Amino acid sequence: MERLGIAPSKKLGQNFLVDEQFLDWLAKYSGLKEKEPVIEIGPGFGALTVRMLAAGVRLTAIEFDRKLAGYLREELVPKGLTLIEGDACKTDYESIYGPDVDFRVISNLPYSAGTVIVAKLLDLPLPPREMIVMLQKEVAFRFAAHPGEDEYSALTARIANLYHTTIVKVIPPDLFYPRPEIDSCIIRMTRKEDYPSFALRKILSRLVRVSFAHRRKKMFRQAASVFGDELVELAMNTAGVDLDIRAERVTPEQFAVMAQVLIDKGVQ
Ligand code: SAM
Secondary structure, three states: OOOOOOOOOOOOOOOEEOOHHHHHHHHHHOOOOOOOEEEEEOOOOOHHHHHHHHOOOEEEEEEOOHHHHHHHHHHOHHHOOEEEEOOOOOOOOHHHHOOOOOOEEEEEOOOOOHHHHHHHHHOOOOOOOEEEEEEEHHHHHHHOOOOOOOOOOHHHHHHHHHEEEEEEEEEOHHHEEOOOOOOEEEEEEEEOOOOOOHHHHHHHHHHHHHHOOOOOOEHHHHHHHHHOHHHHHHHHHHOOOOOOOEHHHOOHHHHHHHHHHHHHOOOO
């Protein structure tokens, strides 16, 4: 860092993994296959990147920090890394490997943008086959929450329709430099075989967003303000959901049934 004149940026969530043993474990745990397409977001100094390259994966990394990108261009692009210098919140992911190519995301995500990046990936017509990512603990628990829990949110319901999510490990601050103030977590999100179509996910996103807009309010009123009383009543009845319920008690599957009813009735 001294050589490159870098002071770690809080704004860019720069907490670098420095524990070699843990990095080896993470690479092994990820079950990397030769030539499989992988995207790494926020490679930093490339601690995980070098391990993935050593395993022979086809690797594209997206780094926002200019100095780090310059370092990676010099050190790792000659070793096979494809580098995109830019903001992972704005990257066109479909153009990296092509719209029909399955890929995995394996990353220690920046705290600052992790949620936005994952939400963007969920919206791809072909979302990543798997994501093994490190996030702040509280966000990871939100991703893996269940209906009725405080952490259950609109994003949780969207994730649960697409992925089987497991909390793999809680990671203490001392594995990073600089040490973050909070614990981190590795989560593994494996895409479901029968994940919902792009069209259904689009409506599902709109439905969960409006339904969770005010957590303490009943879902019906909020959803009806967008989709109309009649349609929402039909959708909730079809999904077997009580009209008096709040969104936090509705399961991801019930949201999907409701979204399907809305589509069947012509909502786009
Ligand atoms: N992977 C490295 C490691 O584990 O040591 C670094 C991880 S660090 C938590 C996050 C990295 O993401 C930093 O290198 C930071 O510059 C980069 N970053 C932050 N915001 C970004 C964004 N919007 N797009 C791409 N990279 C970003």
